[in-house]
Structures are given as C-alpha cells and as structure tokens.
Amino acid sequence: MPELPEVEVTRLSFASQIAGSTVLSAYLGKPLRWPLQCDVDDLKGLTVLGVRRRGKYLLLDLADGTNPAGLLLMHLGMSGSLHFKAWSKNAMRTALGKHDHFELVTHKGILKLNDPRRFGAVVFAPSEQSAIAQKLLGNLGVEPLSDSFDAKQFHAELKRKQTSIKQVLLAGELVVGVGNIYASEALFLAGIRPTTSASKISYPRVVKLHAAIQDVLARAxxxxxxxxxxxxxxxxxxxxxxxxxxxYDRAGLPCLVCKTPIKRIVQGQRSSFYCPTCQKP
DNA sequence: CACGGATCCTGATGGC
DNA sequence: TGCCATCAGGATCCGT
Structure with missing residues (x-):
C-alpha cells in the first residue's frame, strides 16, 4: 500500500499527538517481517520524543528520561496502516484485532499497526548508527522532496543503470518513496515510457521526470x-x-489527455500503466 | 557487482 | 454458493 505520500500523511496525522508521551505497555500480535529485536516490555517507561520519516519508514525517537534510548522503525509494507486513538473519558484498552500486530499504549493514547499481509515491520534499533538501523536505512536513496534530490545528479546516476526507468524508480536506491502508483504517474507526467532504459533518458527529460516525481508526491x-x-x-x-x-489502474480506459487506451504491462512482477501516445520510449 | 525472479502473507475479485 | 486463479500500495534474498 503505502508509498511516500501515505507514510507522510500517516506521520502528520499522529506525530504531534504522540510526541512527549510515555510508553505504559506494548503488545505484539502475529509475527511481522522481522522480529522486534528487543523484549516488548523493554519499551515500557520510555518517552516517544517525536516521529520522523525516512523513505517509507517511520522513525519513532525514544528516550529514557533525558537519555536517548534508540528508535522504533516502522514500515507499513503493502497493506499496513497505523491508527492512533487519544484517551477519552472512561476509555479502556481492548484486545488486539485480527490484523493488529503491534500496539503501543502511551499515556497520551494508543498506537496500533494493522497489517493483513504482514509485509510490514516494527523494529527496535538502539541508535540510528546501529547495525540493524543501517541495514534497513543505510542504502536508501535521497528524499525526493528535499533539496538533496538534484536533477543533474539524478541524471548522472541514471546513466549507470542498465535496467528500465520504472524498475530504477521502484528500487528506491537513487530516490526513495516512489512506489508502484506514483512511478507510473510520474512517468506519465514526464512523457516517458516505463520500459525506457534509464541510461538512455536525455538530460532535459530527466529534468521533467525529476519535477514530475516531486509534483506527484507533493500533490498526493x-x-x-x-x-x-x-x-x-x-x-x-x-x-x-x-x-x-x-x-494507474486504468488499463483499457481512454487516456485523459489523448483518449488512447491506457496499456498495462508487467515489469519485475509489478504492473505498469502508461499511455502509448503521450509517453515516448 | 548488478540484474531478474521467487518469495513472504492475506484478502478481494472475477470466471466457471 | 463454491472453487480456483489472479492480483494487490514492498523490498529482501538468492541464483546467475
């Protein structure tokens, strides 16, 4: 499910509410993609300082009193979502739902991760420099909505890639956060076919793609x-x-610009959608 | 090293 | 209604 926009929308929807809260208890449901990497009860008493985002990960910064105490890395996988419920009068904690696999009870409210397919993850890392954090975050590309996403550098990096532009975008190694929906949408806005070899896209077209990625993510x-x-x-x-x-998901329907039927193809076992007229090889 | 494919898991949908 | 096949927002791991 969640690509960068969904993860950022999630962050914005609960970060200020959970910030400054103390963990009262935590619970695990069925296994997620990786083990938590700590005893769930070790989270008790820690303070959630705030919520950051890196790519499609949410990072909950933790403290023990005034000392840094690591962070929780949360990923929503394909089908995950987070829900935060502030305490209301006479509210009680209820049992975990069928697809609730992590729950953090704080004195400000309860955060739950619901993820039917369990491709998501909640991982404790003792610091951002720790091996586990580096394994998950260390190879991520630049943030597309930051100044470090530079068209000239993007072009230079694409030159070295031997695969299609769609697969390069999905890999997240050059630029993070662009998933299956927004890759197809950005390539449409840039007029580039998903099958185009990344290394063969001219600089002016890369400039268009760079702008299209930022535009589509920000609007989403x-x-x-x-x-x-x-x-x-x-x-x-x-x-x-x-x-x-x-x-995206409009195969066979007329292009909203030129009326040509939208095509669906498969690349790397993922669907790509494009307009054969508006998007050039 | 870089690439392509299989893989993890559950649910929704459509054809017969 | 049931059964089966296919597809779904991700990304790691493994073989070549």
Whole structure:
C-alpha cells in the first residue's frame, strides 16, 4: 500500500499527538517481517520524543528520561496502516484485532499497526548508527522532496543503470518513496515510457521526470494519499489521490489527455500503466 | 557487482 | 454458493 505520500500523511496525522508521551505497555500480535529485536516490555517507561520519516519508514525517537534510548522503525509494507486513538473519558484498552500486530499504549493514547499481509515491520534499533538501523536505512536513496534530490545528479546516476526507468524508480536506491502508483504517474507526467532504459533518458527529460516525481508526491500528500483498499491515516481518514490518477489502474480506459487506451504491462512482477501516445520510449 | 525472479502473507475479485 | 486463479500500495534474498 503505502508509498511516500501515505507514510507522510500517516506521520502528520499522529506525530504531534504522540510526541512527549510515555510508553505504559506494548503488545505484539502475529509475527511481522522481522522480529522486534528487543523484549516488548523493554519499551515500557520510555518517552516517544517525536516521529520522523525516512523513505517509507517511520522513525519513532525514544528516550529514557533525558537519555536517548534508540528508535522504533516502522514500515507499513503493502497493506499496513497505523491508527492512533487519544484517551477519552472512561476509555479502556481492548484486545488486539485480527490484523493488529503491534500496539503501543502511551499515556497520551494508543498506537496500533494493522497489517493483513504482514509485509510490514516494527523494529527496535538502539541508535540510528546501529547495525540493524543501517541495514534497513543505510542504502536508501535521497528524499525526493528535499533539496538533496538534484536533477543533474539524478541524471548522472541514471546513466549507470542498465535496467528500465520504472524498475530504477521502484528500487528506491537513487530516490526513495516512489512506489508502484506514483512511478507510473510520474512517468506519465514526464512523457516517458516505463520500459525506457534509464541510461538512455536525455538530460532535459530527466529534468521533467525529476519535477514530475516531486509534483506527484507533493500533490498526493495534499490529497491524503491514495486509498485503494485499506489505507487510512492514523486518524482514520481516507486519501483521494487515486481519483486523480492518469494511468494507474486504468488499463483499457481512454487516456485523459489523448483518449488512447491506457496499456498495462508487467515489469519485475509489478504492473505498469502508461499511455502509448503521450509517453515516448 | 548488478540484474531478474521467487518469495513472504492475506484478502478481494472475477470466471466457471 | 463454491472453487480456483489472479492480483494487490514492498523490498529482501538468492541464483546467475
């Protein structure tokens, strides 16, 4: 499910509410992608300082009193979502739901990770420099909405890639956060076919792609992300960007620009959608 | 090293 | 209604 916009929308929807809270207890459901890497009870008493995002990961910074105490890395996989419920009068903790696999009870409210397919993860790392954190975050590309995402550098890096532009975007090794929806959408906006060899895209076209990636991700965040089946923010709000998709999940339907039927192909076992007229090899 | 494919898991959907 | 096949927002691991 969640690509960068959905993860950022999730972060924005609960970060200020959980910041400064103390962990009262924590619970695990079925196994996620990786083990937590600490005893779940070791989280008790720690303070959640705030919530950052790196790529599609959320990072909850933890402290023990005034001392840094590591961080929780959370990933939503394909089908995950977080939900935060502030305490209300007479509220009680309830049992974990069928697909709730992690729960953090704090004195400000309860954070739950719901993830039917369990491709997501919650991992404790003692610091951002620790081996486990570096394994998960160390090879991530640049943040697309930051100044470090530079068109000239992007072009130079694409020159070295021997595969299609769609697969390079999905790999997240050059630039993070662009998943299957937004890769197809950004390539449409840039007029580039997903099958085009990354190394053969001219600099002016890379400049267009660079702008398209930033544009589509930023607009998706404003729209609350894309809700296909089960994504919602930590407040339970759905996203609406899928209604603005030009090509994603529109196989056979007319291109909104030129009326040519949208094509669906498979690359790396993932669907790609494109307009054969608007997007050039 | 870089690439392509298989793989983890559950649920929704469509054809027969 | 049931059964089966296919597909789904990700990304790691393994073989070549």
């Amino acid at each position: 965040i404003v729209k609350g992300g894309s809700t296909l089946q089960n994504f919602s923010s930590a407040k339970g709000e759905n996203g609406y960007f899928q209604l603005e998709a030009n090509v």
